[in-house]
Every structure is written in structure tokens, then in C-alpha cells.
Amino acid sequence: MENKLEQLREHLIVSCQALPHEPLHSSFIMGRMAKAAKEGGAMGIRANTKEDIMEIKKNVELPVIGIVKRDYPDSQVYITPTMKEIDELQEVEPEIIAIDATISLRPEGKALDDFYFEIRKKYPRQLLMADCSTIEEALHADALGFDFIGTTLVGYTEQSKGDRIEENDFEIIRKILQNVHHPVIAEGNINTPEKARRVIELGCYSVVVGSIITRPQLITKSFTEEMKKADRYCKNQ
Secondary structure, three states: OHHHHHOOOOOEEEEEOOOOOOOOOOHHHHHHHHHHHHHOOOOEEEEEOHHHHHHHHHHOOOOEEEEOEOOEOOEOOOEOOOHHHHHHHHOOOOOEEEEEOOOOOOHHHOOHHHHHHHHHHHOOOOEEEEEOOOHHHHHHHHHHOOOEEEOOOOOOOHHHOOOOOOHHHHHHHHHHHHHOOOOEEEEOOOOOHHHHHHHHHHOOOEEEEOHHHHOHHHHHHHHHHHHOOOHHHHHOO
8 A cells, every 4th residue: 555655656646437417427537638648647536526537547556545525414514525435435445535624613513623534433544635725725734634734725725715726836835735644645736747747846735736637628618718818719600
């Protein structure tokens, strides 16, 4: 296990995910997406649902960061929010499980600390990644003992609204790196090769890149939106 995770150091993790409303939603397609990512040099995969992870593991022998995205009516937390999702992931044995590590309460009003210790008691050998949205959340997750600290939710929560991970030469990441003891995995709006290189230069353990590689509808939209700014394009509509 240690050698397998060591291969993530200073390398790319590709997030292969497609939600039910998206065109590529299919475990088969995510398995092929993971295979393509490996051919491109990715050394790890982040994936959603036990079904997708099972298919991905048939296609590649790479360490997997597993999550289950599920909405609950009494909580804003949707990334591996309860023990139900942890139990599901255990069936496919991802090397790392990522969970929302923000200040938001989980379903039934459960706080992060209680959920963290519940997981540690039931699955003491499972490696955990904290998906954080603020510096304070990252420091708290580090103190709790998460194996990896992620910047996954920066800008996506009420407490981080308006924050952008890449601003001021990744100031948020630099402050986290200066104050935590566990490895930091950069994730969120790392949408160019240059940004991925930069966060590794700053000291991140590895970097997760998703939509700009694996969501063609969003990649296409970035082209069409830019083209709409051209006078010639507008006149032909």
C-alpha cells in the first residue's frame, strides 16, 4: 500500500466522474476514462460511487480516491456524508476515502469530529482525505489526523464564497502548507498544466484535476463562450 501511494507524490490524479444528469454518466465510460488518464501519465484516480470504482479497478491498477456524492434534505454536505457511504466504499476498497471536512453539519446534525472518530473506530486502517474549503478547516482536519488535506471545496461553500484557490499565486495553498503536518493535495480550479506544475513547486503532495480533462461538455463550453466574444462570430448568429 505504501509503495502504491508513494507513486502519487508530485504526480497527477485525474478525477473521473460523471453525475446522472451528465452525458458521460456510465461506469463503463468512467473505466475507459481512467484508462485514458493512465495512458496520459496520471498516477491516480478520484472516482464517485462503488460502481464506478469497481469498473475503474478493472481497467487500471492505480490508487483510487473514492467518494460517494449523495444529497440529504437536512444537510449541505454531499461528499461522503454518512457512514452509509463509507460502508459502500469499503466494498470496493479504495486506497483513500475523501469526505467533506467543512464546518457544515452532516445529516442528522452530526459534526465532522464525531463522524471522523466514528470512521476511525470502524475502519482504523482506512486512509482519509479531508475535502476543505477554508484554511481554518484545513488546519482543523490536520489536527484531527486526516491522512491527506485537500483544497477541494474552496469557493464552493458559504464560508468560502468568493475565494479562488489560484489567487495571489495560490495564497490559500501556501498558508495551508505552512501550517499543516499532513500531505496536501491541491484540487479545485487547477485547470491548466501550468497551475498543476505550480502547486507541486509550492510543495503539494499531488494535484487532482477533473473537469478540464474529463467533462467534454464543459471544455466545449469554454471554447464556445470565448468565441462568442468575437465580432465575426456574433454577426453570424
